[in-house]
Amino acid sequence: MNVIIRTATKVMFPIIILFGIYVIVHGHTTPGGTFSGGSVMAGAFVIYTLAYGIEKTEKELKQTVIDVLKSIAGFVLIMLILFEFFLRAALVPTERIFSLWSGSSLMFFNVVGGIMVFTGLLMIWYTVAKTDVE
Amino acid sequence: MNEKIKLSVAMGCIVIISGFLLFSIFSPGFNQWDKKISNFFINQGWRQLSATNTVTTIVWEYRGYDTLGEESILFTEAIGVFALGFGLFSAEKIQGKNAALPPSKESEVKS
Structure with a gap:
């Protein structure tokens, strides 16, 4: 791609990732949540691939890392749901409304679901980018 | 002829589904529950x-269990695209390389 697109990607990439993390972590107080935050984070890697190519993207984040992260996130999600079902306990205190550290275990659900969405979209994108269309 | 049949079937589906939706919206019981x-x-x-x-x-x-099913949909979707892209279920991977070619061409080349 162009020099302009490469430079803009180099500047914008960490900001987009940071915004995605913000949307995921603040999912229980502000609009947003798992799907929007994970899509934003995956979109950063899509822009990076379009600017630099799939080989350089795979040096930054390998496909095996994505697969392992997705499996771990699914396992942790099921463990969290079992924890909530059997113990009926709030992981986070529910006194302070509007603060980040509030909402009974909603933040952990948001983080795990955001990782699931992010890795799922990136698995699809890596497959599409690696496949040779003849 | 074939394209016309496909187009008419698609248009019929659109008309029927949108008719159902509009009927359900404008029926008097809609949005009147407790x-x-x-x-x-x-x-x-x-x-x-x-x-x-x-x-x-x-x-x-x-609605936590509903969302658990949605995440499993994400798993299935990613695995399906992975299988399509890398050809995990193609005939080449299962039966060897020559199985993917149609048999009539092979026999022509051999004879």
């Missing part, structure tokens, strides 16, 4: 969980 549960979500949801995003509380707490 609004107990939505009032409960709006008034008590943020007090119970101290989370101001009501959509997140509904999606991840009151």
Whole structure:
């Protein structure tokens, strides 16, 4: 791609990732949540691939890392749901409304679901980018 | 001829589905149920969980198992695209390389 697109990607990439993390972590107080935050984070890697190519993207984040992260996130999600079902306990205190550290275990659900969405979209994108269309 | 049949079937599907939706919207019973549960979500949801995003509380707490199924849909979707892209179920991977070619061409080349 162009020099302009490469430079803009180099500047914008960490900001987009940071915004995605913000949307995921603040999912229980502000609009947003798992799907929007994970899509934003995956979109950063899509822009990076379009600017630099799939080989350089795979040096930054390998496909095996994505697969392992997705499996771990699914396992942790099921463990969290079992924890909530059997113990009926709030992981986070529910006194302070509007603060980040509030909402009974909603933040952990948001983080795990955001990782699931992010890795799922990136698995699809890596497959599409690696496949040779003849 | 074939394209015309396909187009007419698609148009018929669109007309039937949109007719059903419009009928359900304009029928007199629509949106007239007892609004107990939505009032409960709006008034008590943020007090119970101290989370101001009501959509997140509904999606991840009151309808948690539904969202678990949605995440499993994400798994299945990624695995399906992976299998399509890398040809995990193609004839080449299963039966060897020559199985993918149609048999008539092979016999022509050999004879």
